[in-house]
Amino acid sequence: MYVVLYPSSPSMALTSALLSVGYHPVPVGGLTEAVDKEPDGGWACAIVDLSSDAGAGMNFSAKAREELSIPSLLVVDRTLTDDLRDESGFDDFILTPIDSNELRVRLMRLGSGPGDVEPDESVLRFRDLELNTATYQATIGGSPTDLTYMEYELLRFLVENPNRVWSREQILSKVWGYDYFGGSRTVDVHIRRLRAKLGEERAGWITTVRSVGYRFG
Amino acid sequence: MYVVLYPSSPSMALTSALLSVGYHPVPVGGLTEAVDKEPDGGWACAIVDLSSDAGAGMNFSAKAREELSIPSLLVVDRTLTDDLRDESGFDDFILTPIDSNELRVRLMRLGSGPGDVEPDESVLRFRDLELNTATYQATIGGSPTDLTYMEYELLRFLVENPNRVWSREQILSKVWGYDYFGGSRTVDVHIRRLRAKLGEERAGWITTVRSVGYRFG
DNA sequence: CGCGAGTGTGAACGCTTTGTTTCGTCCCCC
């Protein structure tokens, strides 16, 4: 298992930790070098040590994810942790001093785990409801259920925007379109059809807020 | 931001670390309790401390992810890290002793997922009364209470404008609308219904100012 | 062209909410 290591002069502690958990670190000084030295099976992961130059490291991390399509693990000093809050170009991070076991687990999760970017990030879930927005299929309580287009769109809207009340007008404009011109009974009827398909058990997920609208969740 | 904490008797260190980074931990003993105590906005995350019973913890973690649709963060002792290699029912983990900054960053990264809503401070509070203006739900003394539309609007007006006397006419025009044409006894009746729902204990929050009107707070 | 699924609309029904009225009680002022 080869991993790119950035920057090119890594700390001994990091290198030996990687070796001890069974990875072959290859230090590189930049993205082009990482491309050049890419082994046959590709890189398993990028390890980016932020201790010398955090800005350059974040930069490398984001590019490695983007252009090499590999996950990125940051190595951060305790004092730098706070800077990670608003950053997003990485998949995981580990603090120094490095704990070998922790490193092993984090690498393993990046490599083989479900962290493989998006196996199905097109699936919306709520309790035992699944909405596969890629295939337009719905699963309710484990069993696939046929939803019509409008039912699907309405349910998707509700699942994506739970826990607040939406007026009929808001629902109409968000689901049917801002320029839709129709009576608000339409919403009622579709809500009713949805409740019927959700089944008695789950019908209560959609709460009617009298004089206001509907709330999901 | 509320987070479920398992098991029900968490370590002081963990609890205070969570509090220090701005989360409200709610210890629970199992999934059903987590469902029962679920706050309005839902849980932000599950925090599972594996130090006492790793098996039960992993179990809870997996179920929380599955049934509550929330991410799960494990708290593990250094000696247990190795056991995580083959497990998958969690989203991230953190080692003890806990570093607050690391905790903050990991929670933030978990929280910023798709299931996240805006940090809705659309909640009005007075003593142990909560009015969630986004969901139109009211909580009195911790227990959710059904208020009708008018009761809700009236109470909202009072909570937003406490500590001064409002005449019946003022209340009518502010709550019912400037052009409302109705008798002023209407206000009395709604005040009475509100007091009844607030309960004996809290009925006094609304004071009658004889010949003038009502005052809240 | 006819059929059927999907969708929107209108009307009837029943329940909840809401406003009014009536009656009794309290309180203030004389």
Added chain:
DNA sequence: GGGGGACGAAACAAAGCGTTCACACTCGCG
């Protein structure tokens, strides 16, 4: 102590609202 106004309680009437049903319309498809 008595009178009158103000307020609270309860009952009542009606208005509002959501649900449901029936039906019309559209669009694909055989």
